[in-house]
Amino acid sequence: MNILTPQQMSACDQETISTAVPEILLMEAAARGTAEYAVEIINKEFADCSISPNKLKITILIGKGNNGGDGLAAARILKNWGYDPLIILACAQSDLTGINQENLALAKYYDLLIKEFSQISAENFSEIIQSSNLIIDALLGTGIKGKLRGNFKQIIALINKNRTKQNQQLLAVDIPSGINGFDGSIAGQALQADYTATMAAYKRGLLLYPGRDYSGQIKIIEIGIKPTTIKQKSDGLQLFTENDALKLLPRRRNDGHKGSFGKVGILAGSVGMTGAAYFSSRAAIKTGSGLVYLLTTAEVEQTVASQLPEIVGHILKAKSGHIAETALTDILEFSSQLDVLAVGPGLGQSKAIKEIITALLKNLKLPLIIDADGINAITDLNDLRDYQGELLLTPHPGEFAHLIGKDIADIEKQRIEIARNFASQYNLNLILKGAATVIAGKNQTAFLNQTGCNGMATAGSGDVLTGIVTALIGQGVSVFEAAALAVYLHGRAGENSALKLSDFSLTASNIIDNLGSLFKKLEIESC
Ligand SMILES: NC(=O)C1=CN([C@@H]2O[C@H](COP(=O)(O)OP(=O)(O)OC[C@H]3O[C@@H](n4cnc5c(N)ncnc54)[C@H](OP(=O)(O)O)[C@@H]3O)[C@@H](O)[C@H]2O)[C@@H](O)CC1
Numbered sequence: 001m002n003i004l005t006p007q008q009m010s011a012c013d014q015e016t017i018s019t020a021v022p023e024i025l026l027m028e029a030a031a032r033g034t035a036e037y038a039v040e041i042i043n044k045e046f047a048d049c050s051i052s053p054n055k056l057k058i059t060i061l062i063g064k065g066n067n068g069g070d071g072l073a074a075a076r077i078l079k080n081w082g083y084d085p086l087i088i089l090a091c092a093q094s095d096l097t098g099i100n101q102e103n104l105a106l107a108k109y110y111d112l113l114i115k116e117f118s119q120i121s122a123e124n125f126s127e128i129i130q131s132s133n134l135i136i137d138a139l140l141g142t143g144i145k146g147k148l149r150g151n152f153k154q155i156i157a158l159i160n161k162n163r164t165k166q167n168q169q170l171l172a173v174d175i176p177s178g179i180n181g182f183d184g185s186i187a188g189q190a191l192q193a194d195y196t197a198t199m200a201a202y203k204r205g206l207l208l209y210p211g212r213d214y215s216g217q218i219k220i221i222e223i224g225i226k227p228t229t230i231k232q233k234s235d236g237l238q239l240f241t242e243n244d245a246l247k248l249l250p251r252r253r254n255d256g257h258k259g260s261f262g263k264v265g266i267l268a269g270s271v272g273m274t275g276a277a278y279f280s281s282r283a284a285i286k287t288g289s290g291l292v293y294l295l296t297t298a299e300v301e302q303t304v305a306s307q308l309p310e311i312v313g314h315i316l317k318a319k320s321g322h323i324a325e326t327a328l329t330d331i332l333e334f335s336s337q338l339d340v341l342a343v344g345p346g347l348g349q350s351k352a353i354k355e356i357i358t359a360l361l362k363n364l365k366l367p368l369i370i371d372a373d374g375i376n377a378i379t380d381l382n383d384l385r386d387y388q389g390e391l392l393l394t395p396h397p398g399e400f401a402h403l404i405g406k407d408i409a410d411i412e413k414q415r416i417e418i419a420r421n422f423a424s425q426y427n428l429n430l431i432l433k434g435a436a437t438v439i440a441g442k443n444q445t446a447f448l449n450q451t452g453c454n455g456m457a458t459a460g461s462g463d464v465l466t467g468i469v470t471a472l473i474g475q476g477v478s479v480f481e482a483a484a485l486a487v488y489l490h491g492r493a494g495e496n497s498a499l500k501l502s503d504f505s506l507t508a509s510n511i512i513d514n515l516g517s518l519f520k521k522l523e524i525e526s527c
């Protein structure tokens with residue numbers, strides 16, 4: 001499912017208008033979709049309150065641009081369906097132009113009650129907001145530029161101050177006012193929507209933080225823009241959905257044996273960091289790997305095997321509790337029998353690890369996943385580009401900042417662009433973790449993930465993800481698709497754990513424990 005920038009959305013609108021559909025028809029479709037969503041929300045939220053449609057207080061806030069035009073037309077449609085919305089304009093009636101002025105005239109024709117904000121006292125406006133059951137926000141859409149100007153600052157502040165928790169919902173048209181559609185940043189203040197009716201496609205700002213926190217439940221309104229136009233104007237950024245997951249989940253052959261479900265290797269662990277080896281190995285087993293080889297020190301192997309007898313240990317030479325440089329030949333030889341190798345969880349930081357990572361990048365050809373301490377041990381970015389097989393890096397923003405020599409804050413501001421450019425430049429696959437994880441592949445292919453919850457920011461969670469993606473690659477999923485699928489599954493399993501245990505109490509083990517029921521649910525849905 002495509003995710004667009006405001007500019008790309010505007011290009012879709014313009015092409016559709018200039019080639020076929022009059023602008024007022026597009027706006028009418030947007031308004032009708034918004035009105036239908038409003039009725040859906042009313043039926044869902046107010047069914048038990050026994051408020052009849054004409055008693056339900058609907059307030060529609062209108063800005064000067066086309067977002068306001070959508071709101072004006074939606075108000076008229078709701079009126080014709082038996083509701084009695086109040087329109088409040090942020091500007092003077094005479095400031096509206098073009099199709100927005102036409103929609104104002106239609107609203108007047110159908111006897112809607114219209115007020116201008118400047119003619120209402122702040123006290124009166126506050127009372128209107130407090131007593132509204134449904135507030136429809138059509139103040140600012142994707143056309144917002146910079147910080148809030150004029151009376152928008154005051155209007156948004158008054159709405160935020162006077163919103164009530166009981167019997168009130170806020171539906172944003174296209175995007176909550178104050179949220180930037182490009183990067184999800186806030187223009188000083190923003191309205192907190194319970195629901196958003198967004199036109200034709202997701203806008204990036206709805207899915208990136210902090211915008212995601214303001215958007216509530218998002219519904220895409222089909223307004224007559226052809227899917228081919230959206231595809232052509234988009235830059236290829238996709239939302240990874242459950243449908244994608246169902247398509248990509250490996251089909252397990254009934255005549256399969258353990259060799260057919262992947263011989264995967266995990267090079268992990270050191271003294272004091274046994275957990276990382278345990279979590280990544282256990283997640284790989286629970287994601288369907290036929291054989292999980294844990295390549296590690298004797299001490300780590302002994303501890304992990306005592307908790308997880310399903311692993312096959314391969315003990316490496318060690319020094320002071322860490323894998324030694326002298327283990328390199330053994331690792332290279334052992335890797336020749338594997339389908340995929342994951343390197344990094346809990347390895348610790350040492351000169352030996354740097355030497356090993358460099359040598360693996362220069363000599364191996366199999367799908368290679370580098371995570372955590374493995375990423376910190378990369379010394380030359382050119383080694384990544386020169387890798388002879390498929391490569392996947394799975395950094396969190398801190399590891400990525402260290403790798404590419406940038407500040408975490410700069411990365412967060414442009415996480416999509418930076419991830420995509422890096423993956424293209426070094427011809428690899430990348431999972432840039434965080435809220436709204438980006439999965440970037442070669443040639444600018446990219447997914448944005450929306451599953452997961454804050455409880456997953458916990459020790460061992462990243463190691464679990466490494467185990468999941470390793471197992472999927474071992475079962476034949478392509479590295480890029482396995483990366484996106486793993487992030488999606490990891491997030492869903494985390495969400496399910498949090499539902500049972502809360503975000504506070506969620507642990508890495510809980511994520512793994514929830515993989516089984518998630519696979520069961522997806523298996524049933526794919527039938
Ligand atoms: N194109 C189409 O056919 C379709 C478009 N559609 C709809 O149109 C929306 C986009 O419409 P849009 O481009 O008119 O922009 P919009 O979001 O209404 O804002 C522009 C207004 O905001 C103002 N303004 C800007 N920044 C501001 C700030 N910081 N603080 C205060 N004011 C600020 C700006 O003021 P100005 O700069 O002119 O002074 C101008 O008046 C889109 O979200 C969707 O809902 C759908 O109907 C489908 C068909």
Ligand SMILES: [K+]
Pocket residue numbers: 067137138139140141172173174175176177
């Ligand atoms: K809006």
